[in-house]
Amino acid sequence: MLDIRLLRDKPDYIKERLQTRGGDFSALVDEVLSIDQARRSAETERQKLQSDRNRLSKEIGMGRKNGQDTSALETEVRGIGDRIDEIGREADAADARQTELLLSIPNLPHDGCPVGQSAEENPILREWGTVPTYDFQPKDHVTLGSQHGMLDFEAGAKLAGSAFVVYRGSGARLERALINFLLDLHTREHGYQEIGAPFVAKAEALVGTGQLPKFGDQLYHCSLDDLYLIPTAEVPVTNLHREEILKHDGLPIKYAAYTPCFRREAGSAGLGVRGLIRMHQFDKVELVKITTPENSAAELESLTANAEKVLQLLGLHYRVIELCTGDIGFGSARTYDIEVWAPGQGSYLEVSSCSNFGDYQARRMQLRYKDEEGKNRFCHTLNGSGTALARLFVALVETYQQADGSIHLPDILAPYFGGTKIG
RNA sequence: GGUGAGGUGGCUGAGUGGUCGAAAGCACAUCUUUGCUAAAGAUGCGUAGCCUUAACAGCUACCGAGGGUUCGAAUCCCUCCCUCACCGCCA
Incomplete structure (x- = not known):
């Protein structure tokens, strides 16, 4: 606040x-x-x-x-x-x-945040790679998923309703491989500590990161225990240090966490979208940083670079856009979105949203640090997906599909997936 | 889920109705002295709010949380939460 x-x-x-x-x-x-x-x-x-x-x-x-x-x-x-x-x-x-x-008052946009009314005015900052071309008509992931028995939307609906999916066989294995690949990358190469967090949280935690009190209708709530299913690992991981006073020489703190994410997507126009694009439950590896006001701007750049690295290593074409003031999230001061190209969709998919919250969340959760002079100051918090899994799955299988529908995954996944061929 | 014990400042730990925001020790910071990979002494050392301010100071609240009793509560009463131990149950 x-x-x-x-x-x-x-x-x-x-x-x-x-x-x-x-x-x-x-x-x-x-x-x-x-x-x-x-x-x-x-x-x-x-x-x-x-x-x-x-x-x-x-x-x-x-x-x-x-x-x-x-x-x-x-x-x-x-x-x-x-x-x-x-x-x-x-x-x-x-x-x-x-x-x-x-x-209930949102954060002030950062001075550098471009002013604009809506998503149409989000500037494109950079692109990596090129749009892949095919000498055949690329299929979408739903078709490919069904061809290889990887994705079962009917079973998901049977168990939990629409916008839930069941991963099967090589699909389930690919999902698991990606989780491990992402965690290893961020912990071994980028210096994040791995966190395994509860998938439910108390209201205080959600107030801390800003989902409550305003956006309660987007959350699954277990009324019997008054607990919420987390919509992102940002909630438990950032709140790890709520109401603490950290030592300045221990900053920045960098955490990486895999969790599933649960979102009601109430009133979302896009919920009827085909396939894995928008689900009530999806997997994500989240990156969280706690730092000082002096360093948060630089930390946002490196956090974004860490997320981009995922797509570079997987050889997926992507672009980075900056959200303008009219499109930026409630608690964020500045946000970069990373969008990966999905050939079967013929469009870019948001797989990461990297935000600097300034001291907005820190004030809500009383998260402070003692500076060099011994004064208590509010920390700055950041987070970004590194990356969302479902859409990464989409981009991967659609990008690496062959004319016969088989999929040839990038070599870097071989040790995780146990090979590179599907079909 | 049951029974028992307990939750006090960064840590240990005193404190059962009144000059207690809280003894003492440790840790930490600054200074002094002796001197050199250490010892001794002095001083300081929680958080938030209010009122002010150039600054200091002052006032108020906080001893797990919330209520109650009282002129007055860390201290007495009630409810809840958490931790530990044992039992039960269980992946």
């Missing part, structure tokens, strides 16, 4: 920056400021009364010790106590409301 002090000092600047996301936040900002005003005056009054009570209570204690009659004082303090309760309720209510409002 945003720093209330920044809101107090530069409300117009805040409104202006938020405006670039689309939508008008000025009423919300003004409401926060007026609540803040009320909260502080109630708080000041309460503390003054508490101070009075502490002083008089001590007098009572000492008076009793000396055998004096303290009943008049006791009556007076009782009255003060009643007023403390009263004003305290006001202060607490204002505080709760202020927090609630602050949690």
Whole structure:
């Protein structure tokens, strides 16, 4: 969330920056400021009364010790106590409301984030490789998956409904091979520590990373235990250090985690899309970094490079775009999307979204570090997919299909897959 | 799930109603001295909020969480959470 002090000092600047996301936040900002005003005056009054009570209570204690009659004082303090309760309720209510409002305000886009209305205005930063060409009509992954008995959408629907899939045989093996390949790459070559995290999380964790309170309708929730299925490993992994004060010389912290991701995709227009493109459950290897404000910009570049490396090693054509202010995520200050080419789709698929959240998540989860001078400061958090598996699966089988429908995987996967041929 | 023990500052660990934000030790930081791969001494050393400020200072809250009793709660009562041990169950 945003720093209330920044809101107090530069409300117009805040409104202006938020405006670039689309939508008008000025009423919300003004409401926060007026609540803040009320909260502080109630708080000041309460503390003054508490101070009075502490002083008089001590007098009572000492008076009793000396055998004096303290009943008049006791009556007076009782009255003060009643007023403390009263004003305290006001202060607490204002505080709760202020927090609630602050949690619903998105992050400020980074100064370098291109201003734009929608995805159409996202600039393309770079491309790698070229669009592969075929002297036959390339099939899509659904056809290929069915040809080789790798993907069973009917079984997925039978078990859990639409937008769930069952991987079979070489399909299941390829998925597992990719998970291991990605984890090995990031832990061995890129210096991330591997994390195996719970696939469910408490509400506090989701508030910390920003999925709650605003986007609860996108989450699967187990009401009996009040736990949420994680929509991304970002949630458990970033929250690993919630409410901690880290040592500056231990930063950056770099984590890589494989988890499945669960998303309700409520109201998503694209849910009817064919195949693996948009599922309620998909696998992902996520990269998370916790760093200092000074280094977060550079860490975003290297994080993105780490994710790109995946596609380079697999020989898949991709491009990197930057999300403009109108398309950027709720908590993000700056985001690069990596899109891989899928020949069977004839389009690019987003396989990674690398974001710098600045101190936005850190404030929500009270994640700080002690700097060189011993001062506590909020960390900066980043994350990016390295990469999403389902769409990578799509790009791989569609890119490396042969005229007869067989698939010849890149050699680098051989030790993981146990060969390179499917079909 | 059952029974028992326990949750205090970075760590260990005192503290059962009042000058306790909390003894002591360790760790850490700065300084001093002796001197050299160390010892001794002094001082300092939690977090957040409020009010101010150039800054210091001051005030308030926080002893797992939330409620209650009381003029006053780390301390008494209630509920919950977590940790450990044993039992039960189980991949």
